[in-house]
Amino acid sequence: MSVAQIAGPSASEVPAPPIHTISLFVNNTPGVLVRVALVFSRRGFNIESLVVSPSAEGRFSRMTITCSGAPEVLEQVVKQLTKLVDVVHAIDHTGDLSYETEIALLKLEAPLDQRTEILQIAEHFKARVVDYGTDSAILQAHGSSEKLDAFIDLLRPFHLVELVRSGKLLMVRGKRIT
């Protein structure tokens, strides 16, 4: 479960396997996260990001998981997830019309002579400065994961000290369920 994998520069020449976003609607009970994670690990799937949050009904939770892998293997993963008694539904949203977003927090050293440039980049990406100290600053950006990737890459030369990303959130547009 490494965010660094999607945040890091992609030096590889081999085309990366497609990224899938799966949403799960699950019972809000202890152990459900482990059961879900085991389906991925058994197949040797690396989870790229995972967001667990309450749903509109308190007894259920929502999980949004991004992972990469071959589509036919992913089909099995989704079926095995669906088979879990605690999973009400599991849907692979690859190719669906949906709204996706993510939040990133970046801590930079931000010395005086670089601050203007950092702020220009931040402004361009509509990022906010949420903490401004004498020797560091925290920027908050949101948007698609790809946009955040680009933003982070641009700021990497400016002494990026820490990076925290929320993981992708997704909601299907219209009347179809997420």
Next chain:
Amino acid sequence: METKQTTGGEKLIQCLEREGVEYIFGLSGGAAMPIFDALLDSKIKLILVRHEQGATHMADAYARSTGRPGVVLVTSGPGATNTVTGLLTALMDSAPLVVITGQTPTAGLGKDAFQEADVTGITYPVVKHSYLVKNARDIPRVVREAFYLATSGRPGPVLIDVPKDVGQGPCDAPFTDELDLPGYQVPSRGDPGCIAEAARALGESRRPLLYVGHGAVISEAGKAITTLAEKLRAPVVTTLLGKGAVDETHPLHLGMMGMHGTAYANKAVVDCDLIMAIGARWDDRITGRLSDFCTEAFKIHVDIDPAEFRKIIVPDVSILGDARLVIEDLIPQVEMADSADWLRQCERWRKQYPLKYPKQGGLRAQHVLDRLDAITAGEAIITTDVGQHQMWAAQFCRVRSNRHWITSGGAGTMGFGFPAAIGAQFANPGKKVWAVVGDGGFQMTQAELATAQLNKLPVKCLIINNNYLGMIRQWQEMFYENRLSGSDLEGNPDFVKLAQAYGSKGLRIRRPGDVDRILKEAQAYNEGPCIVVAEVVKEDNVFPMIPAGAALSEMLVEKPRHRLEKPEGST
């Protein structure tokens, strides 16, 4: 006077009574004491085992021989971890099991208390579902759900972990029939469109084949499948676990297919133009090298578990539903197939490649099992362990009726056979029950001789003793230049004396001429357990054989003269 309040343990046992539980197979221990205490006042009979693994296999075979769930009760920590092999065995073979484990009191959870193990954590990958009951008021719902989950849909093991304070403390929750399982659906009838498509394909087929698995046994689909086969005039093959769904002496039955299946069954699989899987999952023992498996044949897949579709092969038609209901809906839509030539071809194969074994050169396991088949005449329930004897039993014991053949297929659990026979005997007191085991597997759970003897069970255990882990030795002979590593069981005990030490009957077969007399003596013995040790030829091999990872067409009907490459497939 103060009325005594019901404890969680008592409530749990009352819930089990409500589920119709007749036997609990278990071993007591500290954390499970409140539950064991409640058992004393219950009509449920406790079968005290000598090792928890034995309890799980007994409950498993109790379930497989009846269709009713088997129940296990053990304590926390090592008591619970000893059930893991049994859980895997039940999960792989879809057997309905409810395993109740005692647990450290809730206040001590996660604090390395004495005999604490994270049992739900350890068992996640080997259960259909599991519960950690942290509040006694959940007991009635959890038990109801556990039994429903274990037995419905694709059956499987469900674990209930009960901390000691939950079992000891008060429980005033009422019984309930309500299920709170929004994420669980059970398919029943198949989609009419898919069934019609299957019927159309069957109508066009000239060389149809029905490939029958454990799902057919579980859904009691055998009668419907026999009707379908007769109406279509299509031959039937089964998996190892599908044996008995359709009477193996039926003229359309070609026996077991796969790695050690009959040559005629495998030839039929290679040459069919349509294969219909009924409650079978295209296991690697069945398909051999997948890229060469039935490449030209039209594939129909009937299964109650949607995750089985497209897992191994991509079917042309998949029908989600209960095997019996699907086949019953299919029967009126099919016509007799134009399969006369095909059936003649299958009969030619049957004559050309019969199962055979040398009649000279000492006592052969095949001979013993051939005679066991004759003497039991399809009336006995046969359980097996895992290895050469299992494959020979599968080849020579023709199972005539459903739930009369119990073996560990998916997990291949050595030590399964003997306790399984005990469980099946408890469930079927009026039947003869034979365990066919090897000397290796028997020793893994032989402590259950005490359980069988204590209960005076007339269970029979035939040990095919070659003083080897025979299947491993066979592979080492065939693929590893006969470099025997860890397969020689030098130091085996005298199994007849071992039986006698427990007060059981022990018989020995040394010569081919002894076989019928001793088997009949054991068959007639009803006073308690009877161990029959067949001292068979040490170095014998199971054929036919498809080396793991090879194509079905590369089947060896006898030992090849040339050296073989190491197989690519798993084990």
